[in-house]
Amino acid sequence: MKGMTIIVKKITQIMAPIIFLFGIYIIVHGHLTPGGGFAGGVIMAGAFILLILSDGSILSSLRKEESGLEFLESAAIMGFLIIAGIGLLISGTSVFFINFLEKGTVGKLISAGVIPIENIVVGAEVCAAVSTIFIALVVFKDEVSK
Amino acid sequence: MEIYLILMLVLMILGSIYSLHAKDLLSAVISYGIVGFALVIAFLLLQAPDLAIVQVVVEIITLIIMIAVIKDSTSEELKSKFNPKFYIYFAVVAIFAILFFYIFDRVTGTLSQFGEHFTRMATAYIEGSQETGSANLVTGVIFDFRAYDTLGEATVLFTAVIGVLTILRIKGKKKEK
Numbered sequence: 268m269k270g271m272t273i274i275v276k277k278i279t280q281i282m283a284p285i286i287f288l289f290g291i292y293i294i295v296h297g298h299l300t301p302g303g304g305f306a307g308g309v310i311m312a313g314a315f316i317l318l319i320l321s322d323g324s325i326l327s328s329l330r331k332e333e334s335g336l337e338f339l340e341s342a343a344i345m346g347f348l349i350i351a352g353i354g355l356l357i358s359g360t361s362v363f364f365i366n367f368l369e370k371g372t373v374g375k376l377i378s379a380g381v382i383p384i385e386n387i388v389v390g391a392e393v394c395a396a397v398s399t400i401f402i403a404l405v406v407f408k409d410e411v412s413k
Numbered sequence: 414m415e416i417y418l419i420l421m422l423v424l425m426i427l428g429s430i431y432s433l434h435a436k437d438l439l440s441a442v443i444s445y446g447i448v449g450f451a452l453v454i455a456f457l458l459l460q461a462p463d464l465a466i467v468q469v470v471v472e473i474i475t476l477i478i479m480i481a482v483i484k485d486s487t488s489e490e491l492k493s494k495f496n497p498k499f500y501i502y503f504a505v506v507a508i509f510a511i512l513f514f515y516i517f518d519r520v521t522g523t524l525s526q527f528g529e530h531f532t533r534m535a536t537a538y539i540e541g542s543q544e545t546g547s548a549n550l551v552t553g554v555i556f557d558f559r560a561y562d563t564l565g566e567a568t569v570l571f572t573a574v575i576g577v578l579t580i581l582r583i584k585g586k587k588k589e590k
Contacts, residue, residue, distance in 0.1 A: 297549065298549050301462035303463065303552045306466040313470060313473065316474065337578075340571065340574060344568070344571050347564065363561075364557075364561070364564075366545065366557060370544075370546030373546055374548050378546055378547075379546040379547040379548075381556075382545065382556045389567060397474065399574050404478065406581075407581040
C-alpha cells in the first residue's frame with residue numbers, strides 16, 4: 268500500500284501517539300469516567316489505522332504485524348476467561364465472573380476490584396480485533412493487485 | 414432538548430432516504446454517515462456519553478473501510494431491468510407487513526405498561542451499583558451484573574476476525590494461481 272505526502276506523514280506521526288495515549292487513558296479510567304474497554308480499544312486501533320493509511324506499508328511487515336495481533340487477540344480473550352475462572356475457583360460462592368479482589372474506595376484509580384483488569388483485557392482484545400480486520404483487508408488488496 | 418432530538422431523528426431519516434436513492438455509491442455511503450453521526454448527537458442529548466464515544470469511533474472506522482472499498486471497485490450502481498414479477502413480490506411484501514403489524518399489535522397488548530419494566534430493572538441496577546465499587550455505572554453493570562454479555566460480545570468479535578481471515582485468505586490464494 269502506497270503512502271501519502273510528507274506533510275500528511277509527519278502530522279500523522281505526531282498525532283498517532285497522542286491518539287494511542289488517549290485510548291489507553293480511556294481504558295484505564297474506564298471505571299471512573301465514560302468509556303471503557305470497548306471504546307478505548309477502538310480508539311487505539313484507530314491510531315494504528317491512521318499510521319497504516321498515511322505512511323503506507325510493506326507486505327511482509329504487515330503479515331508479521333497481523334500474526335502478532337492475532338496472538339494478542341487470542342491471548343486477551345483467554346485472559347478474560349481466566350479472570351472469570353479464578354473468581355469461580357477462589358471465592359467460596361463459586362460464581363463465574365465474581366469480583367474477588369478488594370473494592371477499595373469509590374473514585375480512586377485503583378479500586379473496583381477486577382473491573383479495571385477486565386477493562387484492560389477487553390481493550391486489548393478489541394484493539395487487536397479491529398486492527399486485524401483492517402490489516403487483513405490491506406494485505407488482501409496488496410496480494411490481489413500484485 | 415426534545416426539539417433537537419426530533420431534528421436529529423429527521424436528519425437521520427433524510428440521510429437514509431438519500432443514501433437509498435443516490436446514483437453515486439460514494440455519496441450514498443457518505444450520506445449514510447449522516448445517520449451515524451446524528452446518532453452520536455442523539456446519544457449525547459440523551460446523556461449517554463459511553464455509547465456516544467463508541468458510536469463515533471466505530472462510525473469513522475467503518476466509513477474509512479467502506480470508502481476504501483468503493484474507491485477500489487466501482488462507484489456506479491448496477492442498473493437492473495424492470496422485473497415482470499414485481500407485482501407478485503410487492504403483494505407478498507404487503508401481506509407480510511400487514512401480518513407483522515397485526516402480530517406486533519397483539520403481542521404489545523399483553524405486555525406491561527411501557528417504561529414500568531425498564532424502571533424495575535434500572536432501579537435494581539442503580540441500587541446494586543454501589544456494591545461493585547465502580548464510579549462509572551455503565552462499566553459497573555457491563556462487567557459485573559452483565560459480564561456474560563461482555564464475554565459474548567468479545568466472542569462475537571473474535572469469530573468475526575476469524576471469518577474475515579478465512580474468507581480473505583482463500584480468495585487471495587485462488588487469484589495467485
